[in-house]
Amino acid sequence: MSHILSEVEIKNYKSCNGTTLKLCSYTPFVGYNNAGKSNCLSAIQWLLRKSSLSDGDFYDSSKPVEVSAVIEGVTQEIIDQMPDRQQRSIAPYINSETIKIKRTQSLPNAKVAEIKLSVWDETQQDWVLNPTGIDNAVSILLPEPIRIGAMENAAEDASKAKTSTTIGKLLSQFIEPVKVAHEQELNQHLLQVKSRISSDGNMRFDELDSIDSRVNEKVANLFPGMSVKLHFETPSFEDLIKGGTIKVYEDAQCGRDFSSYGHGAQRSIQMALVQYLAEIKRSSNEQLTNTLLLIDEPELYLHPFAIEQVREALLQLSKNGYQVLISTHSAQMVTAEHAKNALLIRKSPGIGTYARERLSDAIQSVVPNSIHQMEQLFSLSHSTQVLFAENVVLTEGKTELRLLPYIFKKVSDKTMGQDKHALVAQSGVNDTKKSLQILEAMDLPAKAIADLDYGLNGAISHGFIDRDDGDIVGIKNIFVRLSQEGRVTINGNNLPRNGIVKASEAFEILANEQDAQPLIDSLHNKMKLQNIWLWKKGAIEAHIGTGSKDEKSWAAFKNSVDEVSLQQVCPDFDGIRELVEWLRAD
Incomplete structure (x- = not known):
């Protein structure tokens, strides 16, 4: 793991009125229902993927929502791999391989353009508002997170054909080998399609030319000298990937939509994709980007052995280009090795959601270096x-x-x-x-x-x-x-x-x-x-x-x-x- 979000502070977001989270490469969020675990994950997601928050997202609508974070491990080697423009944007704010950023929305329902990203200037000891190119530079270090939410949204999410959905994001993570191997071949076929259905195709279907001719007879009567041609846009390889979804096959039956299955099957398929992602990333040495994987209760609807397999896959991902943050009610998702870094999330009146001291920090304060x-x-x-x-x-x-x-x-x-x-x-x-x-x-x-x-x-x-x-x-x-x-x-x-x-x-x-x-x-x-x-x-x-x-x-x-x-x-x-x-x- 090259760099991670090591600390996040959330102010005025839903139940998180003043929540500080200390994070590592694999961090379980443990707490009772309605403690605010999912709110913490959503706030982190918003930090890296700005979108306009509504009234319901504000703890107090008269105050701004602020989510700040420390990114540790931003080495000179990583900076050198960035494009020149992004290097110039971010380099002045790196201090001891660390950069601190803050996303702010002042009022509910603000325009996206009004949501600003600030960066901490160590020399001035102050926040610098929206320096040129900083959003793009940060997105290279930490791309838009992959969020796998609660099961009540799984069917709707999986049925959409957009890269913003969970399935779409997971597919985009491991479709690259297909693109490398077959993009040229597929583009040749797409050119053949384009030549037959586009307005300027040199092999257009006769039926299309016939329709054009009949329509243009009418157009000429109304607008002499003007003509039209039917045109059908040919999708690119990227368009096809964006439209990717999942069909489920059982025995000899025809493929069915993901949404036609129960929550147990849906969750199993989601987690199977995560496991496969872990396999293909195991040999990856990619260090420039580090994607956050935010999952609500990955153990839902899975039997004990399956939970263990999912946990190990997530741990593997946390060592290969992903920072994994999960909310969980299952002790099987927390090994003894990682219990010391688990966050105990609680909520109380007047305070809102907060994280108790981690075991690792408590031990160091009481008995330093005590194994x-x-x-x-x-x-x-x-x-x-x-x-x-x-x-x-x-x-x-x-x-x-x-x-x-x-x-x-x-x-x-x-x-x-x-x-x-x-x-x-x-x-x-x-x-x-x-x-x-x-x-x-x-x-x-x-x-x-x-x-x-x-x-x-x-x-x-x-x-x-x-x-x-x-x-x-x-x-x-x-x-x-x-x-x-x-x-x-x-x-x-x-x-x-x-x-x-x-x-x-x-x-x-x-x-x-x-x-x-x-x-x-x-x-x-x-x-x-x-x-x-x-x-x-x-x-x-x-x-x-x-x-x-x-x-x-x-x-x-x-x-x-x-x-x-x-x-x-x-x-x-x-x-x-x-x-x-x-x-x-x-």
Whole structure:
């Protein structure tokens, strides 16, 4: 990829009142219905293909619509390939291989000529309005985008015979080899047609000459000295290409119009064309232009394997002369590799559509150059949930991962997905602080669940609890007593270690001590203020009554609950219910 739109700012366009988008070569836009994902794509399309916007396109009709963008990667090599006139137009505004442009429409329904393109002048620190030739120069770098919209417009779009339609644009992208191979041959045939039906053809059909003669008898009576000839314009090779469309064949039937098929077939054909485009562009080394491919929900009506094929085709295109921007509701369209660059699109009253901080940017602000944290939060399974959630629940335990969704539904009568919660496993409790900070930077509400021992170890090192906190001191004193009684083994820091019992079992023993319970309750409440839940009995197993952390115990727990009830099975049902209520609280 030579150059791309790296950042776009949208002002006063539909729901985008002040929307900033950071883009890469393949950028998924993720968000709920009506968040404004399609509006973002339409604004980018308008930036590169000016057209008059109506009242409905303005967030506030008394203010102008402005869409500005940064184009990065405009090297001297690319500039040198441009025609001289376009080089002269654009070169003064390139700064460190970057140029910034802005499209503006002041009023609804303005004439197209009144819609201006400005370019940023770094030396003057100001916008320069419509410098000579800048539109053409930009269109060489970034030609008119290919937009594949929602399926409700697919049939109408495909039935039109214009290069402005989706099908027409896709056809024009890969018809070039046909043109190179057969244009001369086809032009010879077209000349033969022209010689027979044009007014000056030297081999005109006798019938046309006869008609001309009969008509001219009448013309001569009215206008002596004047004559006419019938003339039929012969299409050029380009005209034939512009009229290209799709006919669909099924079994031995005759070809049918694309629009006669259902949405599933229509979408499949559209995406098949995209896949073929990816194939023919794979070996292309063309670097001068970079076409934006803007697609609304490419996964619509496709089965899971087909979605994966389309995703891979789009990724291939993003490496070969295309910048791919998609809106999606499918986690299959977002690989773990590209989740870090996905845009979480949201909309709120008074603000309009906005993009939350990308994972890649949030990580760099919290833990710069941290590969581990990125891998931890966004493995393939994690990205599926986090990108499509409104709340994130972090946990380190396998039992929580297996049973918490089940418990959550039993208590709330809703799945975690219905309540827009993503349950994310951490590789260890030491990731808790950084994970919470990264999610906070992304404006994603998050809570963590940890075993009781975290409150006396990680919580202190992470700065959530002071080392000299009264609850910590009191709990350690109890561990000293339990050690003296021969019930647990402690280390030099007066905390349990494996010995008489396992360290994890020592915390369960602690939780049953009457004098420890007020201290644990107090520590638990302090950690809740930090959005961290501590299991007061040591770990989840003591609260739900499972004896071990394995599939057999988890299956037995579910079976028991299904036979009777969660309240009857859980030794600490009130604590479990309190957890679910805490997770659901704002």
